Amino acid sequence: MSIKLMDVTLRESVHVEGAKINLDAARQVVSGLSKANVDFIEIGYVSSNEGMNLQSCCPIEYIEEMACAIGAGSSSQLVLMLHPAQYQEEFLERMKHPSVGMVRLCIPLAKTDASLPVIKELKAHGIHVSANLIRASHANIQDIIVFTEKVIEAGADYIYLADSNGAMMPPAVSSLFTKLKEHSSVELGFHPHDNLGLASANAIDAIQCGVQLIDGSLYGFGKGPGNLCIETFAAILNRLDLSKKYDICELIQLSRQAYSLFINDTSENSFYDKEEGILSGLHNLNLDVLDTLDRMAQSSGLKLLDLLVILEKQTLVNRAEFALRSTELSQVG
Structure with missing residues (x-):
């Protein structure tokens, strides 16, 4: 089984109070991640929120700049996030950019049915779609299975469970993904938050149950207590002999750059x-x-x-x- 990592640093910045990632800093992040062989780099939300920071709207100029930051010969691909209710046909130009390998739909369980026409529309335009169930810790397994069946029928290429609240425990993660694997014909992904210090443990259990896509961010930067730290998890994958493809030194050096640019902490050490x-x-x-x-x-x-x-x-x-x-x-x- 091939494990793939997605970095969500730039997109998660939208949820961090006071975070301002300018174009140059975003270029550095994408360039460094591509050098480190990170498979997917999520750069922000596709929306019409012009005038806000770049990661909140992802105009075509920003996407092209991020595409240029990917090193020659790199297999890294850009990823965009979309709230289905905000979908507009004019977004297709951005989502169909050749460097964009996936568009992820941010879907609350109660909005599953409303998201299905958007999945079908994006698939009709040849776009790879991930259906991301947010706040998965609030859903039971039967609800998740129904969600899965519906989005797969609509054409989703990937299904993600997002531990948006950072409340999941390893046994629950194992149980959910074991059962979900039995009902899923597509690749599964997991987006952990680290509220309880369990992001790594939960991600390991997810992988052991067949999950192939794991989200992380530089230094764990993200909403609340943060996300899975991508440089730590790359080292864990190496140590477990699950993947040695990621350049851990490159990730650490990039994390240092990000730390000095836009990650605030009370202790300089x-x-x-x-x-x-x-x-x-x-x-x-x-x-x-x-x-x-x-x-x-x-x-x-x-x-x-x-x-x-x-x-x-x-x-x-x-x-x-x-x-x-x-x-x-x-x-x-």
Whole structure:
């Protein structure tokens, strides 16, 4: 089974109070994500809300700029989000852009039937459609199965469950997706929020139950307590031998850029602590090794994270070689 990651940093920014991601910052995000081999990059909502930030309306000029930011030879594709009730025929030009690989419909359970004509309309124009059931923690399995059957019949290519409230627990995630897999003929996706600190655990359980698409964001940036941290989850996928295609160092460096550009935090050291933990957890490094590496980094005028990234890029062939190299360094340190 091939796991695919979708980054939702730019689209989620719409829900973060005070977040202002200008065009240059958006270019950096898309460029870095494409270099890191992230499969899908969601850049915002398609709407007529002109005058708001770019991510709230996604005018064609913005989409073209984001398309140009994808590196040559990259397989990354852009994604747009749409509220079905806001659909207008004039949006088709944007949604049919060759760099847009998917349009996701944001669907409350009570609005399922109203969304079906929009799914059919988009499919008639050759657009790949994902039906995203929001606030899935409020729905029971039978409601979700009925939702699934209806949107598949309308032509949906993907079905997503969104834990919009960050309230799902791993057993519930496993149960939902196990049963949903039995009734679904399309790829399944999961959009976790991290309100209870369970985004990673829920995403792992979702994958084990057959989910192929997982959403995350840089540094977990997003509504409320945030989303699944995409750089952390890329490392988890690597460690579980589920996927090694994602450039974790590129994601960490991009997260650092995003942190300085538009992610606010009360502790200036929190970024480094979190990102150091990703690499030390990935390679199972103990505190003695990390202390030695930290002293080496300080003697060279670097932060520990900088040295870990250097080691990752220069000596990493696999975890065994990295651990061996780290042990050698600790012995001479």
